[in-house]
Amino acid sequence: MADRTANVTWTGSLLEGGGTIESVGSGAFGPLEVTWAARSEDESGGRTSPEELIAAAHAACFSMALSGALARAGSPPERLETSATVTFVPGTGITKVALSVRGSVPGMDEAAFLEAAETAKANCPVSKALAAVPEITLDAALV
Amino acid sequence: MPRIVREAEISWEGTTARGSGVVEALSSGAFRLPTTNASRIADPEGKTSPEELLAAAHASCFVTSLGSELARAGTPPERMHVHCTITMDEVEGAGHRVVASTIRARGVAPDADPASFAQAAEAADAGCPFSALIRASAIVTIEVELEEGDS
Numbered sequence: 392m393a394d395r396t397a398n399v400t401w402t403g404s405l406l407e408g409g410g411t412i413e414s415v416g417s418g419a420f421g422p423l424e425v426t427w428a429a430r431s432e433d434e435s436g437g438r439t440s441p442e443e444l445i446a447a448a449h450a451a452c453f454s455m456a457l458s459g460a461l462a463r464a465g466s467p468p469e470r471l472e473t474s475a476t477v478t479f480v481p482g483t484g485i486t487k488v489a490l491s492v493r494g495s496v497p498g499m500d501e502a503a504f505l506e507a508a509e510t511a512k513a514n515c516p517v518s519k520a521l522a523a524v525p526e527i528t529l530d531a532a533l534v
Numbered sequence: 535m536p537r538i539v540r541e542a543e544i545s546w547e548g549t550t551a552r553g554s555g556v557v558e559a560l561s562s563g564a565f566r567l568p569t570t571n572a573s574r575i576a577d578p579e580g581k582t583s584p585e586e587l588l589a590a591a592h593a594s595c596f597v598t599s600l601g602s603e604l605a606r607a608g609t610p611p612e613r614m615h616v617h618c619t620i621t622m623d624e625v626e627g628a629g630h631r632v633v634a635s636t637i638r639a640r641g642v643a644p645d646a647d648p649a650s651f652a653q654a655a656e657a658a659d660a661g662c663p664f665s666a667l668i669r670a671s672a673i674v675t676i677e678v679e680l681e682e683g684d685s
Contacts, residue, residue, distance in 0.1 A: 392623045393575050395586035399593040401614045405602045412590050417578035419586070420565050425594045429562065431538055439564035440540055441598075441664055444591035447542035451557045451569050452584035459550035459571075468553075471546040474560065479538045484663035486537075516622060517584050520632040523670035 399425070412439070431481050442477040442485065445521070450475035452517035453490055460507045466499040487526040493534045504533050544569070557582070575622075575630075585620045585632065592635050592664045593618035596676075599658035599665075600639055607654055609646035612683060614639065634673045635665075642683045651680040 401410035429438035478487040508531035546555040573581035
Protein backbone atom coordinates (compact mmCIF):
# COMPACT_ATOMS: atom_id res chain seq x y z
CA MET A 392 0.00 0.00 0.00
CA ALA A 393 1.30 3.44 -0.88
CA ASP A 394 -0.03 6.76 0.41
CA ARG A 395 0.72 10.00 -1.43
CA THR A 396 -0.17 13.34 0.10
CA ALA A 397 -0.56 17.01 -0.80
CA ASN A 398 -1.32 20.19 1.15
CA VAL A 399 -3.21 23.16 -0.24
CA THR A 400 -3.96 26.48 1.45
CA TRP A 401 -6.49 29.01 0.15
CA THR A 402 -6.98 32.59 1.27
CA GLY A 403 -9.98 34.76 0.48
CA SER A 404 -12.87 34.24 -1.91
CA LEU A 405 -13.03 31.98 -4.92
CA LEU A 406 -12.83 34.69 -7.54
CA GLU A 407 -10.54 37.19 -5.84
CA GLY A 408 -8.62 34.88 -3.55
CA GLY A 409 -6.00 32.32 -4.39
CA GLY A 410 -4.46 29.08 -3.27
CA THR A 411 -1.10 27.45 -2.98
CA ILE A 412 -0.21 23.79 -3.24
CA GLU A 413 2.22 24.25 -0.40
CA SER A 414 3.85 20.88 -0.27
CA VAL A 415 3.57 17.26 -1.31
CA GLY A 416 4.76 14.20 0.54
CA SER A 417 7.70 13.54 -1.75
CA GLY A 418 8.92 17.13 -1.62
CA ALA A 419 9.12 17.06 -5.42
CA PHE A 420 7.14 20.25 -5.89
CA GLY A 421 5.52 23.15 -4.14
CA PRO A 422 4.70 25.81 -3.56
CA LEU A 423 2.58 26.07 -6.72
CA GLU A 424 -0.09 28.71 -7.06
CA VAL A 425 -3.64 27.86 -8.08
CA THR A 426 -6.50 30.29 -8.74
CA TRP A 427 -10.00 29.97 -10.08
CA ALA A 428 -9.04 32.14 -13.06
CA ALA A 429 -6.13 29.84 -13.89
CA ARG A 430 -8.55 26.97 -13.82
CA SER A 431 -11.58 28.33 -15.62
CA GLU A 432 -10.20 30.65 -18.28
CA ASP A 433 -8.37 29.77 -21.45
CA GLU A 434 -5.17 31.42 -20.27
CA SER A 435 -3.64 29.74 -17.23
CA GLY A 436 -1.28 32.64 -16.54
CA GLY A 437 1.49 30.23 -15.57
CA ARG A 438 -0.55 28.71 -12.75
CA THR A 439 -1.48 25.07 -12.47
CA SER A 440 -4.99 23.70 -11.82
CA PRO A 441 -6.58 20.45 -10.67
CA GLU A 442 -7.21 19.53 -14.30
CA GLU A 443 -3.58 20.05 -15.29
CA LEU A 444 -2.50 17.93 -12.32
CA ILE A 445 -4.93 15.19 -13.42
CA ALA A 446 -3.46 15.42 -16.93
CA ALA A 447 0.04 15.01 -15.47
CA ALA A 448 -1.05 12.08 -13.30
CA HIS A 449 -2.73 10.28 -16.18
CA ALA A 450 0.11 10.81 -18.67
CA ALA A 451 2.62 9.52 -16.13
CA CYS A 452 0.51 6.53 -15.09
CA PHE A 453 -0.21 5.51 -18.68
CA SER A 454 3.48 5.76 -19.63
CA MET A 455 4.55 3.53 -16.76
CA ALA A 456 1.88 0.95 -17.58
CA LEU A 457 2.85 0.95 -21.25
CA SER A 458 6.59 0.71 -20.64
CA GLY A 459 5.94 -2.21 -18.29
CA ALA A 460 3.75 -4.00 -20.82
CA LEU A 461 6.27 -3.48 -23.62
CA ALA A 462 9.08 -4.88 -21.48
CA ARG A 463 7.00 -7.94 -20.60
CA ALA A 464 6.33 -8.44 -24.32
CA GLY A 465 10.10 -8.51 -24.90
CA SER A 466 10.31 -5.07 -26.55
CA PRO A 467 11.22 -2.51 -23.91
CA PRO A 468 10.79 1.04 -25.19
CA GLU A 469 13.69 3.39 -25.80
CA ARG A 470 11.41 6.34 -25.33
CA LEU A 471 7.72 7.13 -24.87
CA GLU A 472 6.33 10.66 -25.25
CA THR A 473 2.82 10.87 -23.81
CA SER A 474 0.55 13.87 -23.50
CA ALA A 475 -2.79 14.03 -21.73
CA THR A 476 -5.32 16.77 -22.34
CA VAL A 477 -8.11 17.16 -19.80
CA THR A 478 -11.27 19.04 -20.77
CA PHE A 479 -13.15 20.76 -17.95
CA VAL A 480 -16.57 22.37 -18.37
CA PRO A 481 -17.32 24.51 -15.30
CA GLY A 482 -20.68 23.49 -13.93
CA THR A 483 -20.56 20.13 -15.68
CA GLY A 484 -17.23 18.63 -14.69
CA ILE A 485 -14.37 16.83 -16.38
CA THR A 486 -15.76 15.64 -19.68
CA LYS A 487 -12.77 14.20 -21.53
CA VAL A 488 -9.18 12.99 -21.28
CA ALA A 489 -7.27 12.68 -24.56
CA LEU A 490 -4.10 10.59 -24.34
CA SER A 491 -1.53 10.72 -27.12
CA VAL A 492 1.63 8.60 -27.20
CA ARG A 493 4.57 8.42 -29.57
CA GLY A 494 6.92 5.52 -28.96
CA SER A 495 10.39 4.46 -30.01
CA VAL A 496 10.28 0.72 -29.53
CA PRO A 497 12.96 -1.31 -31.32
CA GLY A 498 11.68 -4.55 -32.83
CA MET A 499 7.98 -3.82 -32.41
CA ASP A 500 5.40 -3.38 -35.15
CA GLU A 501 2.66 -0.79 -35.13
CA ALA A 502 -0.21 -3.22 -34.49
CA ALA A 503 1.45 -4.72 -31.42
CA PHE A 504 2.25 -1.24 -30.11
CA LEU A 505 -1.35 -0.10 -30.54
CA GLU A 506 -2.61 -3.15 -28.71
CA ALA A 507 -0.18 -2.63 -25.81
CA ALA A 508 -1.19 1.06 -25.64
CA GLU A 509 -4.90 0.20 -25.52
CA THR A 510 -4.24 -2.29 -22.72
CA ALA A 511 -2.24 0.31 -20.76
CA LYS A 512 -5.06 2.82 -21.20
CA ALA A 513 -7.59 0.31 -19.94
CA ASN A 514 -5.61 -0.90 -16.94
CA CYS A 515 -3.39 1.82 -15.51
CA PRO A 516 -4.51 2.79 -11.99
CA VAL A 517 -5.27 6.40 -12.94
CA SER A 518 -7.44 5.23 -15.89
CA LYS A 519 -9.32 3.02 -13.43
CA ALA A 520 -9.64 5.90 -10.98
CA LEU A 521 -10.98 8.15 -13.75
CA ALA A 522 -13.30 5.52 -15.22
CA ALA A 523 -16.27 7.84 -14.63
CA VAL A 524 -14.92 10.39 -17.15
CA PRO A 525 -17.39 10.24 -20.08
CA GLU A 526 -14.71 10.03 -22.76
CA ILE A 527 -11.09 8.84 -22.64
CA THR A 528 -9.42 8.68 -26.03
CA LEU A 529 -6.06 7.34 -27.18
CA ASP A 530 -3.94 8.22 -30.17
CA ALA A 531 -0.90 5.93 -30.38
CA ALA A 532 1.84 5.63 -32.98
CA LEU A 533 5.44 4.48 -33.33
CA VAL A 534 8.01 7.00 -34.46
CA MET B 535 -20.19 27.11 -20.55
CA PRO B 536 -16.69 27.28 -22.03
CA ARG B 537 -14.59 24.19 -22.47
CA ILE B 538 -11.31 24.55 -20.63
CA VAL B 539 -8.39 22.43 -21.74
CA ARG B 540 -5.34 21.64 -19.62
CA GLU B 541 -2.43 19.61 -20.92
CA ALA B 542 0.55 17.80 -19.47
CA GLU B 543 3.23 15.62 -20.98
CA ILE B 544 5.69 12.97 -19.91
CA SER B 545 8.80 11.66 -21.60
CA TRP B 546 9.71 8.19 -20.44
CA GLU B 547 12.97 6.40 -21.18
CA GLY B 548 13.45 2.68 -20.71
CA THR B 549 11.45 0.07 -18.88
CA THR B 550 9.07 0.69 -16.02
CA ALA B 551 11.31 -0.99 -13.51
CA ARG B 552 14.58 0.69 -14.38
CA GLY B 553 13.53 3.65 -16.53
CA SER B 554 12.42 7.11 -15.50
CA GLY B 555 10.28 9.95 -16.75
CA VAL B 556 9.91 13.71 -16.61
CA VAL B 557 6.36 14.99 -16.29
CA GLU B 558 5.70 18.55 -17.37
CA ALA B 559 2.76 20.97 -17.11
CA LEU B 560 2.26 22.17 -20.68
CA SER B 561 -0.65 24.55 -20.21
CA SER B 562 0.86 26.58 -17.39
CA GLY B 563 4.54 25.64 -17.42
CA ALA B 564 4.18 25.51 -13.63
CA PHE B 565 6.15 22.29 -13.11
CA ARG B 566 8.60 19.87 -14.65
CA LEU B 567 9.18 16.87 -12.40
CA PRO B 568 11.10 13.60 -12.43
CA THR B 569 9.20 10.42 -11.67
CA THR B 570 10.01 6.71 -11.47
CA ASN B 571 8.10 3.55 -10.71
CA ALA B 572 10.07 3.20 -7.49
CA SER B 573 8.99 6.69 -6.41
CA ARG B 574 5.46 5.51 -6.96
CA ILE B 575 5.31 2.26 -5.04
CA ALA B 576 8.19 2.59 -2.59
CA ASP B 577 9.98 5.51 -0.93
CA PRO B 578 9.40 8.58 -3.15
CA GLU B 579 12.98 9.86 -2.63
CA GLY B 580 11.96 13.37 -3.65
CA LYS B 581 10.27 12.28 -6.88
CA THR B 582 6.60 12.67 -7.62
CA SER B 583 4.14 10.00 -8.80
CA PRO B 584 0.76 9.87 -10.52
CA GLU B 585 -0.93 9.33 -7.17
CA GLU B 586 0.78 12.35 -5.60
CA LEU B 587 -0.36 14.46 -8.56
CA LEU B 588 -3.90 13.15 -7.97
CA ALA B 589 -3.61 14.12 -4.29
CA ALA B 590 -2.62 17.65 -5.35
CA ALA B 591 -5.48 17.71 -7.87
CA HIS B 592 -8.07 16.59 -5.34
CA ALA B 593 -6.87 18.98 -2.63
CA SER B 594 -6.87 21.96 -4.99
CA CYS B 595 -10.25 21.00 -6.50
CA PHE B 596 -11.85 20.50 -3.08
CA VAL B 597 -10.52 23.76 -1.64
CA THR B 598 -12.08 25.83 -4.43
CA SER B 599 -15.42 24.05 -4.00
CA LEU B 600 -15.33 24.54 -0.23
CA GLY B 601 -14.59 28.25 -0.65
CA SER B 602 -17.50 28.77 -3.00
CA GLU B 603 -19.89 26.77 -0.78
CA LEU B 604 -18.90 28.83 2.28
CA ALA B 605 -19.41 32.04 0.32
CA ARG B 606 -22.76 30.81 -0.98
CA ALA B 607 -23.84 30.13 2.62
CA GLY B 608 -22.97 33.71 3.57
CA THR B 609 -19.93 32.59 5.62
CA PRO B 610 -16.97 33.35 3.36
CA PRO B 611 -13.67 31.84 4.50
CA GLU B 612 -10.65 33.85 5.50
CA ARG B 613 -8.38 30.88 5.08
CA MET B 614 -8.69 27.19 4.30
CA HIS B 615 -6.19 24.38 4.44
CA VAL B 616 -6.81 21.04 2.73
CA HIS B 617 -4.66 17.93 3.07
CA CYS B 618 -5.31 15.00 0.75
CA THR B 619 -3.98 11.45 0.94
CA ILE B 620 -4.41 9.16 -2.06
CA THR B 621 -3.97 5.49 -1.24
CA MET B 622 -3.00 2.95 -3.87
CA ASP B 623 -3.18 -0.72 -2.98
CA GLU B 624 -2.80 -4.04 -4.70
CA VAL B 625 -6.27 -5.47 -5.15
CA GLU B 626 -6.47 -9.21 -5.62
CA GLY B 627 -7.05 -10.02 -9.27
CA ALA B 628 -7.09 -6.36 -10.28
CA GLY B 629 -3.50 -5.17 -9.80
CA HIS B 630 -2.72 -1.76 -8.34
CA ARG B 631 -5.75 0.44 -7.76
CA VAL B 632 -6.42 3.82 -6.22
CA VAL B 633 -8.62 2.65 -3.36
CA ALA B 634 -9.10 5.80 -1.29
CA SER B 635 -8.83 9.57 -1.22
CA THR B 636 -8.92 11.12 2.24
CA ILE B 637 -9.47 14.85 2.59
CA ARG B 638 -8.77 16.76 5.81
CA ALA B 639 -10.10 20.31 5.55
CA ARG B 640 -9.49 23.04 8.13
CA GLY B 641 -10.56 26.62 7.80
CA VAL B 642 -11.29 29.98 9.35
CA ALA B 643 -14.75 31.27 8.40
CA PRO B 644 -15.79 33.84 11.04
CA ASP B 645 -19.54 33.56 10.48
CA ALA B 646 -19.72 29.76 10.22
CA ASP B 647 -20.34 27.34 13.07
CA PRO B 648 -19.02 23.75 13.11
CA ALA B 649 -22.30 22.36 11.74
CA SER B 650 -22.57 24.83 8.86
CA PHE B 651 -18.87 24.35 8.08
CA ALA B 652 -19.40 20.58 7.92
CA GLN B 653 -22.43 21.12 5.71
CA ALA B 654 -20.42 23.33 3.35
CA ALA B 655 -17.73 20.61 3.19
CA GLU B 656 -20.35 18.04 2.28
CA ALA B 657 -21.68 20.30 -0.47
CA ALA B 658 -18.10 20.93 -1.64
CA ASP B 659 -17.52 17.20 -1.93
CA ALA B 660 -20.69 16.87 -4.00
CA GLY B 661 -19.67 19.79 -6.21
CA CYS B 662 -15.95 19.13 -6.70
CA PRO B 663 -15.53 17.50 -10.13
CA PHE B 664 -12.63 15.37 -8.91
CA SER B 665 -14.61 14.02 -5.94
CA ALA B 666 -17.38 13.08 -8.34
CA LEU B 667 -14.99 11.12 -10.54
CA ILE B 668 -12.94 9.34 -7.93
CA ARG B 669 -15.98 8.39 -5.85
CA ALA B 670 -16.99 6.02 -8.65
CA SER B 671 -13.91 3.87 -8.05
CA ALA B 672 -12.54 4.68 -4.59
CA ILE B 673 -13.63 5.58 -1.07
CA VAL B 674 -13.70 9.34 -0.49
CA THR B 675 -13.56 10.44 3.15
CA ILE B 676 -13.91 14.06 4.24
CA GLU B 677 -12.79 15.21 7.69
CA VAL B 678 -13.43 18.84 8.64
CA GLU B 679 -12.43 21.23 11.39
CA LEU B 680 -13.58 24.83 11.80
CA GLU B 681 -10.78 26.84 13.36
CA GLU B 682 -10.88 29.98 15.45
CA GLY B 683 -9.71 33.13 13.67
CA ASP B 684 -6.88 35.32 14.92
CA SER B 685 -9.26 38.08 16.01
